[in-house]
Amino acid sequence: MKKSIAVDMDGVLADVETHFLNWYNEKNAAHLQRRDIKGKTEAEAFPKPGIVREYASTKGFFSSVPLMPNAVEGLKILNEHFDVFIVSAAMEFPQSLVEKRDWLEMHFPFIHWQQIVFCGSKRVISTDFMIDDHPKNLNPFKGTGLLFEAFHNVDIPHNNRVKSWQEILQYFKLSSS
Amino acid sequence: MKKSIAVDMDGVLADVETHFLNWYNEKNAAHLQRRDIKGKTEAEAFPKPGIVREYASTKGFFSSVPLMPNAVEGLKILNEHFDVFIVSAAMEFPQSLVEKRDWLEMHFPFIHWQQIVFCGSKRVISTDFMIDDHPKNLNPFKGTGLLFEAFHNVDIPHNNRVKSWQEILQYFKLSSS
Structure with a gap:
């Protein structure tokens, strides 16, 4: 068996890492890169309260990852x-x-x-x-x-x-x- | 623990038993009752090929059960x-x-x-x-x-x-x- x-x-x-980075940068006119978020928690990496939940709740987020x-x-x-x-x-x-x-x-x-x-x-x-x-x-x-x-x-x-x-x-x- | x-x-x-019976009777002008389907498989109980799958795939079926x-x-x-x-x-x-x-x-x-x-x-x-x-x-x-x-x-x-x-x-x- x-x-x-x-x-x-x-x-x-x-x-989702790339996907979050792209969304975050686009929506916030930011330039976060992989090396900037390494070793951080999600909340530390994307320093806007509730932003991860907001993206994950957006229609189309998971279908386009x-x-x-x-x-x-x-x-x-x-x-x-x-x-x-x-x-x-x-x-x-x-x-x-x-x-x-x-x-x-x-x-x-x-x-x-x-x-x-x-x-x-x-x-x-x-x-x-x-x-x-x-x-x-x-x-x-x-x-x-x-x-x-x-x-x-x-x-x-x-x-x-x-x-x-x-x-x-x-x-x-x-x-x- | x-x-x-x-x-x-x-x-x-x-x-779902009541729900299927109601849908089936309504769509097929039938009068199936609980006692008619007792002891039967789903396929035997609702004798139209694919009918159970069809209802279960219908929008609103599960939200109205x-x-x-x-x-x-x-x-x-x-x-x-x-x-x-x-x-x-x-x-x-x-x-x-x-x-x-x-x-x-x-x-x-x-x-x-x-x-x-x-x-x-x-x-x-x-x-x-x-x-x-x-x-x-x-x-x-x-x-x-x-x-x-x-x-x-x-x-x-x-x-x-x-x-x-x-x-x-x-x-x-x-x-x-």
């Missing part, structure tokens, strides 16, 4: 060797639910709707592995967690840090060729 | 004694996602968005208890399953069958008064 993996969307499949590099190819390979579930804490933003499902269907047509989970808290999820950029999701997880690097977690120690989809495949000893 | 319970929506909180008797009072009590998650296999019908979230917010305002899970397969859900009307969801479940009676499961044997929200509260030795 295949081992199971819960794969996060934002910060793992979807490049760019892909993380090599996410499509990487997930395809993972999906051949594991029982994959895409698990996104999407419930806070109701309008994101359909946008996120459509976005997955567009970019990852090999993912069946039975493999998608939108939740509030990930405490209820039980799989063998979980790939996520938020330690708060990995900490209560009983399986093996992989922390996907993001600006907000670079200074948080973790045994299984992965910085790219290539590193995910390497971790599982899977080849991308 | 509180024990956790996954509570299904359709057939447990939402009276009536409540199961005593579901609000029962869930409120359960929510005080357990770590409750509302778990619905909603992913098959994208338009249902927002309707179901709004419906929960309207009828069960004491349920936080962090307690809601919309999934495809429930295999990924890990709680101490699960209340569901579909044996296919309870069979792979590792905790204790309670089968909520529905027309399609009356002939399927189950050790923990509950026929109402009163019986759920009785099972957990909780009083509704």
Whole structure:
């Protein structure tokens, strides 16, 4: 029987970091770059109260988010060797639910709707592995967690840090060729 | 620490049986009643190919579904004694996602968005208890399953069958008064 993996969307499949930066810079005539937000929390990185919630609540935000590099190819390979579930804490933003499902269907047509989970808290999820950029999701997880690097977690120690989809495949000893 | 319970929506909180019957009768000038469909599968109960999928895909179907008797009072009590998650296999019908979230917010305002899970397969859900009307969801479940009676499961044997929200509260030795 295949081992199971819960794969996060934002910060793992979807490049919300780039998307937030672009939105923030455009709306605020700012010039924030990746290096400016590294090691900061979301609230510190985007110093306008409620701005992250505001963008995430905007119609079209999640349907237009760019892909993380090599996410499509990487997930395809993972999906051949594991029982994959895409698990996104999407419930806070109701309008994101359909946008996120459509976005997955567009970019990852090999993912069946039975493999998608939108939740509030990930405490209820039980799989063998979980790939996520938020330690708060990995900490209560009983399986093996992989922390996907993001600006907000670079200074948080973790045994299984992965910085790219290539590193995910390497971790599982899977080849991308 | 509180024990956790996954509570299904359709057939447990939402009276889809009545809703389907009403829609079916109205659209087909039929006079199906509860006793006519008892012990049948969905496909046998509504003998028009694809009709269940068609209704479930109709805009407004899930936002207008009536409540199961005593579901609000029962869930409120359960929510005080357990770590409750509302778990619905909603992913098959994208338009249902927002309707179901709004419906929960309207009828069960004491349920936080962090307690809601919309999934495809429930295999990924890990709680101490699960209340569901579909044996296919309870069979792979590792905790204790309670089968909520529905027309399609009356002939399927189950050790923990509950026929109402009163019986759920009785099972957990909780009083509704």
